[in-house]
Amino acid sequence: MVSNAVFRELALALPDTVELPHFENTSFRIKKKIFATLSEKNNRACLKFSEVDQSVFSSFDQTVIYPVPNKWGKQGWTFIELAKVEEETLIDALKTAHQQVVNASQRKPKTNG
Template sequence: MVSNAEFRKLASALPDVVELPHFENTSFRVKKKIFATLAEKHNRACLKFSEVDQSVFSSFDQTVIYPVPNKWGKQGWTFIELAKVEEETLIDALKTAHQQVVNSSKGQPKKSL
């Protein structure tokens, strides 16, 4: 289990991350691009993955990590239930989402796992 405070600490520790409000949630951005959001009242995060990375992370347990249900999910946005996720898995997921945004802002091909 990962608390909201621990999620915030892990996401903010990645290079060049800025934490800003995003509607009723908190967003974590690199160069103005969101790679993660935190819905504190739901104890849930949402991360931006490539389709391949979304498939890989979701394959572990769809009650813990699963695509957002709608067009956002088809674009790689993926929910993570913080009360159920192992910290090591969350760290890998955060690093992957962060790198996805860093690479896309540099115009480089997006790396998957």
């Protein structure tokens, strides 16, 4: 089990991460892009993965890590039940989501010409 406080500590330990409000949740961002949110009242995190990473993490146990059940889930957003996840798995998931956003922000925009 991972507490909300431990989740926050782990997320903020990643390079250049800032914590900001996001509606009723807390977001964790790098370069203004969200890679994770925390719902303290539900003791649940939501992380941004690639389709492949979402599939890999969800394959461990769909009661612990699973796609958000709507269009956001199809875009890689994935719930993690903090009361059920092992800390090592969460650390790996956070690093993966963080790197996903870092990589996306480093891609050059496509130009016509």
